[in-house]
Amino acid sequence: MAAGELVRSALQAMSWAQLVVATAGSLAAYQVLDQAYGYWKRSRSPLRDLPGPRTDGNFLFGHLRMMFRGDDNEVQRGWADEYGATFSIRGMLGKYQLVTTDDRAITHILFASHIFQKPESQRRGIVRFLGEGILFAEGAQHRDQRRIINPAFGFSQVRDMTEIFLEKAAQLRDIWSQKCIASGGTTRLDALDWLGKATLDAIGKAGFDYEFGTLNENGTKNELAAAFEGVMRRDTTPLQQIRVLLNTQFPLHRVIFSKKKMDEIGMRIVQEKKREILDEMGAGRIEKNTVGGKDLISLLLRANLAADLPPSQRLSDSEVLAQIPTFIVAGHATTSNATAWAMYSLAVHPETQMKLRAELHQVGTDAPALDVLNALPYLDYVTRETLRLHSVVLLVPREAQDDDVVPLETPIKDRNGNTISSIKVRKGDEIQVPIALINRSKAIWGADADEFRPERWERPPAEASALPGITPNLMTFLGGPRSCVGHRFAVAEMKAFLFHIVRGFEFELAVPRSELWTRTGAILRPQLREDNSIQLPLYITPVQ
Template identity: 35%
Template sequence: MIALVFSVLISLCLFYLGWCLWTIVIYHWLFSPIQQLPGPVLQRFFSTNLQFVMEPEMSPHYHDKWESVYGKTFCIHGFGKAIILPELDPRILTLDPKAMTHVLNEPITYPKPWQSRRLISELIGNGLFSAEGASHRRQRKVLNPAFSNHNLQSFGPLFTSQVFKLRDAWKALLGKEREVSIDVAHWFSRATFDVIGIAGFDYHFNALEAESNPVYLAYREMFQVGVDDGFTARSILEVYLPILKKIWPDKRTNTIRRSHDIIYGVGRQLLERRKKELEEDRRTSLHTKDLLGLMIFSNLSPDITEDQRISDQDMLDEINSFFFAGSDSTSLALSWTLYLLATTPEAQTRLRKEVLSLDADASFKAIDALTFLDKCCREELRLIPPVHSSLRVADRDDILPLSTSIQLRNGEVVDQVHVPKGTCIHIPIEGFNLLSSVWGPDAHRFNPDRWDNLPSAVKDQPGLYSNLMTFSGGPRGCIGMRFSIMEMKIFLFQLVRSFEFVAKEKVVKRNVVLTRPFVLGKRRSQLPIIIRMVDSRDEGTTL
């Protein structure tokens, strides 16, 4: 009997090894159409191409270089190759606008990989950013009313009041000093947290006044773990073996659990309070502007059938998700804009002259019409998108159409690529925004005036906003795009008229969940900028 069991186990092991040999070695090496795509060759065993397309200090150069050598669609490798195996984990990287539009417009065929969704949901729950298929459609339908043009206009006074608090805090730091160096990334993070707290569920963190609110501290601690540690070998192993978090929790796991206990605990209280308010007084719902109230109201709408409604847990996950996306991404966009203005004084002077042409209490309609402010925002969002890149996986066999033909390794020229089920598609958000063959030879430079005369190739680029991939595109395009742009413009309008910004530290970009600033040689993400007061009565003279 023992011999029989042993024989069966040996047979199973041999079968498994044979399957691995076929699927990994023979199929991928000899038959996979992905291996026929042109692309960079791995020079060393266990090496990878990923650092060249994932790290923003080098990725613009390599996107340009590889596009010029291999064309707009080519193959890169994630896990490299082993000593006796060919290149493993082949992925398609495409800078072809027709191909990318196809991928973005087919979210059912090209969802996010389950590994990515598990990493995201660990931090911010199963909200809009990790949901797929019917779940995503339900959530999107309930959330859409909160981001209507009409509702967004009501947020103008909120953005203005918060930037005034930030401005006053910076003035207090200056005191009688001529200048002071501040970490603008940290300050913007506090300000945008306050904004999304009020806009999200009418909750006041008061982070600009004192960083003491327990929910705010829980968010900060949880996000800091992700920023400091990034995706470690342990966190990646937990994706495949989630039981490790239960039987052997580490510091990261314990921090996230502790933070979630606080965040979801307070969130449930707020949810119950808002539901009770809306149920008791129907008139309250007609004047509701915060995201949580609008979600509740929309979810109870007769226009939504029972199977389209989302649960209370979904609502809590949405709020958690929007705190991450609404505060972290916008604060980084604002931080990088000030840095770019600080390193291009002539652009800063032009912008200051323009914003001072309006009174400080100007409406958003007037602010939105400022042409150079608009060009500066577009250019920053093009040059340093908060989300550097993303990943999709083919859920079925598909044909990827190309606008530019490519030559395969066997010499054949094709205008479409067969994509086998399970193939990963690298989404080079920054790559589309910075490709020199599209945006011109100065594509990697901050030049707001480029928007006056864009190359014709730009018009073919995919994206939700100004032919940029910054807010993605297709049915999963960023729902909060207009909210973020409105917040950016109002903050910049008030701050540039009040302060001059000077950069003296060498700052580099690193892809740590989002594209974050780091002082060269320092481990902690920060963006120190010198600020000086501006006398608005004298056309922007620095005091």
């Protein structure tokens, strides 16, 4: 009997139920074998020959679970102490990850952005929530977005926006002053929560001329602020972090509804801005090199509507829309946390706080221009030291799109005892750009790299000059084609808030220093050990 007839006879003899079970079993077996083969293939990566931890790994999470259990990135720093500047760990589902602080290797990885891109699985989940803005776009799409967005973050544009930063900082100062008066002189508050409100209002006004109104006395939130909060919730426990990861694949109804509402309001803003620009220009031509406007979306739309911009380089309305949540995330969460860490550092170093306050009191106005703020050396030192010591973003992941060879400045010995001056990376291998690890490297910053000492910025070490960061001597804003386009914006906003806060108040921790910690995660934030709540409790007193 022919093979085809045997198969037909077998199928005829089976009931529908048996056929369904057999099909499901075959699919399950295929999935298991496919995953097993994938795990075996990943385990053959050339990165397996690098030094690094080989125990306590997990089949699903690799060494990441161990790493994210620690306090203030202590596990990764321990690996760097034990294995040196370049090592490998296991990531999700057995993938190897290269971790290196070698400046030549980091430079190669950051500038070869066509090879080393965001891991597709993470990018897909983030895009679902926030859209394909400049932070999450890749390849030609990112290049086109960056070309149009870059001018909006130029020095002259950020200088104009500093007025908004100072206005919101002064509003925050006045609210805190009223709370101190109501408390009889000194009050306790959660500085991180208040900074989050103030920076959200600042990015709303500077980003797209929108009033969130989160600093309003009645505490009510408008619909865009409420929608954004529904999408981006604080994760304070490992269980909540897992929930966030699952939401990227299986979003909750609340998240889907909030994202839909955020897109509706955002598109309304984009369309209104576009109409305003077209009405303003009338029949005149909008030229790319003559665009103006104060808020980021207006600047972006003007550049996008320019008559001398080739149609192939224009952004669609959905791409412009995607910049709104991107601006909110980049200009709100990171800046509020960075400013909170500055307040934490100044609270535990009162002599530094006094020194900075003395400098700020020499400024004869409540509304200094950005040039004045940038001319204050100690404010600059405190800002840079905070960004170095308390990197808000722990690391940036990348995935190799092709096989590659990563050169090393300093040769290392692999697990077999061979001295190597480059590392082979295979397509699919992952790389960590360990921002926090580089910023605290003792090889760069010396034995006191873990200490808050703004004076080190009077003469930064020569080793730091080799770092490929877009901000000199720092990796906080990365470097290369994917460096942070808003680094000037973030620093100006941070300086504006510190100007009014430090000038206006003396402050100290409201709990013992040992009661505060930071869970290792994507964003490093101060937390209370008692209940793991994300906050920075301070006692503040107005300066007489």
